[in-house]
Amino acid sequence: MLRRRFFAWAIDQVMRVYDPLVAGHKRRLFHDLQGTVLEIGPGTGPNMKHLPQGIDYLGLEPNPYMHPRLLAAAEEHGIQAKVVEGSAMEIPLPDASVDWVIGTLVLCSVPDQAQVLAEVRRVLKPGGSYRFIEHVAAPPGTPTAWLQRFIKPLWSCCTCGCNPDRQTWVSLEEAGFRSLQMESVNLRFPIISPHLVGQATR
Numbered sequence: 001m002l003r004r005r006f007f008a009w010a011i012d013q014v015m016r017v018y019d020p021l022v023a024g025h026k027r028r029l030f031h032d033l034q035g036t037v038l039e040i041g042p043g044t045g046p047n048m049k050h051l052p053q054g055i056d057y058l059g060l061e062p063n064p065y066m067h068p069r070l071l072a073a074a075e076e077h078g079i080q081a082k083v084v085e086g087s088a089m090e091i092p093l094p095d096a097s098v099d100w101v102i103g104t105l106v107l108c109s110v111p112d113q114a115q116v117l118a119e120v121r122r123v124l125k126p127g128g129s130y131r132f133i134e135h136v137a138a139p140p141g142t143p144t145a146w147l148q149r150f151i152k153p154l155w156s157c158c159t160c161g162c163n164p165d166r167q168t169w170v171s172l173e174e175a176g177f178r179s180l181q182m183e184s185v186n187l188r189f190p191i192i193s194p195h196l197v198g199q200a201t202r
């Protein structure tokens with residue numbers, strides 16, 4: 001419990017440094033969202049400032065200590081938001097019920113990426129898309145790849161289960177979306193680099 005409370009505070013501090021680095025990608029990914037938007041693992045709401053007003057926003061966040069900051073960020077940026085209790089492993093929404101799913105830095109932490117992506121696909125309406133930014137494993141043999149492996153046990157413990165070295169692109173490719181576009185970008189942020197930025201359409 002203490003760890004989750006600490007993480008809610010810590011991620012908010014880290015985002016103040018990290019978010020400006022990724023802001024351009026977020027604007028590009030999120031500027032044209034409409035209708036019902038489900039965000040998985042929204043944390044304390046650093047994406048609120050990049051979302052268009054007028055959407056119906058649902059935030060599926062299992063850490064309750066994030067909720068007050070998440071709702072405050074929504075209010076500050078004029079987003080109509082509801083918190084949904086639960087996990088992206090079993091999204092508590094009906095099939096084909098949302099227009100968009102978004103997620104940033106979440107697939108690094110979930111227990112089973114394949115299951116989460118199946119759930120994302122299930123709740124999306126046909127033609128709906130999942131837009132994401134995820135940090136992933138560095139290329140083998142690079143100093144960052146070595147650091148990711150070396151620091152992983154401690155890192156995971158301090159970040160409520162984040163894995164710095166996941167080959168998330170494999171899970172995305174195997175998830176059965178009708179189309180998938182993604183690019184690798186280097187944000188020059190230590191340990192959690194490179195990133196994948198992209199969209200998967202049901």
Ligand SMILES: C[S@@+](CC[C@H](N)C(=O)[O-])C[C@H]1O[C@@H](n2cnc3c(N)ncnc32)[C@H](O)[C@@H]1O
Binds near residue numbers: 086
């Ligand atoms: C590194 S934080 C990123 C938060 C936010 N998306 C951001 O970009 O700052 C990872 C988030 O994923 C959430 N998370 C972890 N496991 C989850 C799950 N099974 N379902 C939904 N969210 C989860 C955590 O509670 C946390 O808010």
